[in-house]
Amino acid sequence: MEKTLERRPGRGSTLFKMVSLSLIGIVIFFVELPIAGTATILPVHIANAIVDHARPAAIAFVLLLILYGALAPFLDGSWRKSWGSMVFSAFKVLGLIATVAYLAGFAPAVITSPGMMPFLFEKLVLNLGLIVPIGAIGLSFLICYGLIEFCSVFLEPVMRRIWRTPGYSAVDAVASFVGSYSIGLLITNRMFLTRSYSFRQAVIIATGFSTISVTFMVVVAKVLGLLSIWNYYFWSTLLVTFAVTAITARIPPISWYDDTEDGHQEDDVAATGYFAAAMQAALTRVEGNPGFLRLLWENVKDGLKMTSVILPTGVSVGLLGLLLSMYTPVFDWLGLLFYPLLSLLQVPEAMLTAKAMAAALAEMFFPTGMLTDAPMMSRYLFGVTSVSGLLFFAGSIPCILATEIPVKVPHLVLIWAIRVLLSIPLAVAAAHLGPVIV
Numbered sequence: 001m002e003k004t005l006e007r008r009p010g011r012g013s014t015l016f017k018m019v020s021l022s023l024i025g026i027v028i029f030f031v032e033l034p035i036a037g038t039a040t041i042l043p044v045h046i047a048n049a050i051v052d053h054a055r056p057a058a059i060a061f062v063l064l065l066i067l068y069g070a071l072a073p074f075l076d077g078s079w080r081k082s083w084g085s086m087v088f089s090a091f092k093v094l095g096l097i098a099t100v101a102y103l104a105g106f107a108p109a110v111i112t113s114p115g116m117m118p119f120l121f122e123k124l125v126l127n128l129g130l131i132v133p134i135g136a137i138g139l140s141f142l143i144c145y146g147l148i149e150f151c152s153v154f155l156e157p158v159m160r161r162i163w164r165t166p167g168y169s170a171v172d173a174v175a176s177f178v179g180s181y182s183i184g185l186l187i188t189n190r191m192f193l194t195r196s197y198s199f200r201q202a203v204i205i206a207t208g209f210s211t212i213s214v215t216f217m218v219v220v221a222k223v224l225g226l227l228s229i230w231n232y233y234f235w236s237t238l239l240v241t242f243a244v245t246a247i248t249a250r251i252p253p254i255s256w257y258d259d260t261e262d263g264h265q266e267d268d269v270a271a272t273g274y275f276a277a278a279m280q281a282a283l284t285r286v287e288g289n290p291g292f293l294r295l296l297w298e299n300v301k302d303g304l305k306m307t308s309v310i311l312p313t314g315v316s317v318g319l320l321g322l323l324l325s326m327y328t329p330v331f332d333w334l335g336l337l338f339y340p341l342l343s344l345l346q347v348p349e350a351m352l353t354a355k356a357m358a359a360a361l362a363e364m365f366f367p368t369g370m371l372t373d374a375p376m377m378s379r380y381l382f383g384v385t386s387v388s389g390l391l392f393f394a395g396s397i398p399c400i401l402a403t404e405i406p407v408k409v410p411h412l413v414l415i416w417a418i419r420v421l422l423s424i425p426l427a428v429a430a431a432h433l434g435p436v437i438v
Contacts, residue, residue, distance in 0.1 A: 011283060018146040018286045025142030029135075029214050030231060040227050043138060044218055047130040062129030062311065063099065069308035070096035084401045084409075088313060095312030098319055099125065111319060115326070119369045120318050127219045128314070128365070129307055135214065136303025140296050142214075144289060146282030153278035163208070163242075164249045164259075165201045181396045184210035189403040200249075200257035202405045207254070207415050208245030210400075211390045212364070220386065223368040224379040229435050233383060236430040241388040244422045251418070253411045317393060318366035321359050325370070334358035337417060338424065345428045348375040356382050357389070357420055361413070364392040380436045384427040391416040 032039045038048075050058050070092040073079035079089035101107035102117040111117045156167035163169075169191070185206055192202040212220075217234060218227075226233045248254055272280070289295060324330045335354035342350040352374060356367035364386045371379050391397055391412055400407065431437055 014283050014286050015279075018150075018282055021141050021145040022147040025138060025140075025145070025147065028138035029142060030234070032227075032230060040222075041218060041230065043131050043135045044222060044227070046134050047127065050130055051126055058126060058130060059103065062125050063103070065129055065304065065308045066096050066099050066125070066312045066315070069310075069312045072308070082401070084398060088398045091316040092312035095315035095317075095319075098315055099312070110323075115369060116319065116322055120315055120322070120366060123223050123369065124219075124314055124318060124365055125311060127222065128216065129311060131219055132216060132307045133300060133303045135218070136299045137296060139214075139303070140292075140299045144285075144295050144299070146285045149285045150278045150282040153281050154274055162246050163204060165204055166196065169197070169201070169205055181210040181212060181390075181399060185396075185399050185403055189405065192403070192405055198257075198259045199405070200254060200259040203254055203257055203407050204245065204249045206400050206403070206405055206407070207390060207412065207419075208241075208248060210396065211241060211387055212396075216365075217387060220365065220368060220383055223365075224371065224383050225376070226380060226383055229380075232434045232436075233380065236427075236434060237384045237387050240384055240423055240426045240430060241390070243426055244388050244419050247422055248415060248418055253414055313398075314363055314365060318363040321362040321366050322369070324362075325355070325359055325367075331355045331358045334361070338420060341421065341424050342381075345425065347378060347381060347424075347428065349378045353378045353382055357385055360386045360389060360392060360420075361416055362393055364389070376436055377431055380431050381424070381427050384430065385420050385423045388423040388427070389416055389420040391419070 028042050030041070032041055033045065035045050038045075073085065073089040073092065079085050098107065098111065098117065099121070102112065102121060107117060152170035155170035159165050159167045159170050188197065188202055188205045188210065191197045192199075197205065214234070217237070218230075221227050221230055221233055321331075332351075332355055335351065335356075335358040337354075338357050339351055339354040342354050347353055349371075352370060356370045359367040359370070360382075367382065367386070371382055391400075397409070397412055400412065401409070
């Protein structure tokens with residue numbers, strides 16, 4: 001590697017493109033803009049405007065996404081891949097039926113009460129169905145113009161020491177967090193198949209970094225009333241998620257997995273210095289990009305595909321979860337796993353918060369409805385743990401099972417429970433250190 005940052009003709013314009021377009025991505029996701037008396041980030045403003053001024057078009061758009069998501073497994077034959085694919089394909093069809101029945105006005109009263117389909121449709125379907133595709137446009141600026149590559153060089157030296165993954169997994173980890181778990185798992189699966197990751201390393205990344213996207217976090221924050229502290233919520237959640245992953249990488253069941261890898265020689269950045277190496281990586285990424293419109297289309301296409309997968313499953317599993325929550329003690333029982341710790345830490349509404357955390361295993365979004373009137377401490381705590389817990393049956397678990405990583409469902413559930421238990425004290429500490437406790 002050369003001693004100084006390589007100079008090439010035209011690199012000045014590449015540098016300008018890297019800095020300016022990455023800054024646009026930062027502004028889109030991390031700068032709250034005051035518009036019409038409300039201060040929030042741009043994707044939320046746009047989604048709100050569409051719902052307010054073009055509601056029929058918004059409903060038609062998300063219904064098409066649900067229809068595509070429900071039919072796609074049968075059109076491409078993927079429903080036959082495994083028993084898990086069959087189950088989740090059936091849930092997608094049920095989600096389509098429930099949505100059509102609700103919109104057409106012939107759904108049974110048990111699912112049309114205010115806390116059931118009306119909540120799911122207004123808070124999940126419309127919000128997620130608009131914000132994620134809109135946010136996918138912003139992701140083109142945030143993850144495609146060298147920002148992640150620049151940051152990853154500085155992260156590489158600590159990846160093996162803290163998370164026991166190869167240094168080059170820094171890009172995978174950061175891209176998963178700011179992009180989406182579906183894209184992150186696609187990267188992880190490719191690296192596992194080429195033996196760049198061992199079985200253990202693949203599971204660490206799949207269950208530790210491949211969490212929901214920034215755009216989906218915005219939806220969660222909006223429903224929980226946390227947009228007023230959005231930046232603190234996002235960054236504290238990122239830190240809690242990464243801290244918990246550092247612990248779960250060292251304990252069972254993950255520590256039981258094989259850690260044999262082919263061995264990848266890390267780039268030696270010592271000769272050039274980290275800043276020069278980071279700039280080199282970022283500029284190389286920008287130079288290797290296809291045209292902007294193609295990048296934009298690829299990100300929007302991924303956003304639409306991810307949304308079409310999550311929406312029908314989210315409706316059916318979310319509705320099932322709400323019914324179980326309303327009419328059975330299932331989540332009260334499961335919540336007993338978290339209640340003692342929450343009570344010990346003096347979290348307000350400890351039992352309700354524990355129940356919501358337990359329900360997040362089914363679908364991480366719908367339990368937000370249980371806490372909309374709870375104290376901010378409880379809402380913030382759930383907002384953090386629902387993300388840092390990472391695994392849920394309406395989204396990330398079926399995506400992991402669709403990869404070639406041979407992790408078992410019982411182990412995934414065990415990892416989820418451990419992650420939530422570890423996240424609780426860290427999130428409580430973050431709440432006391434930040435603007436949550438007022």
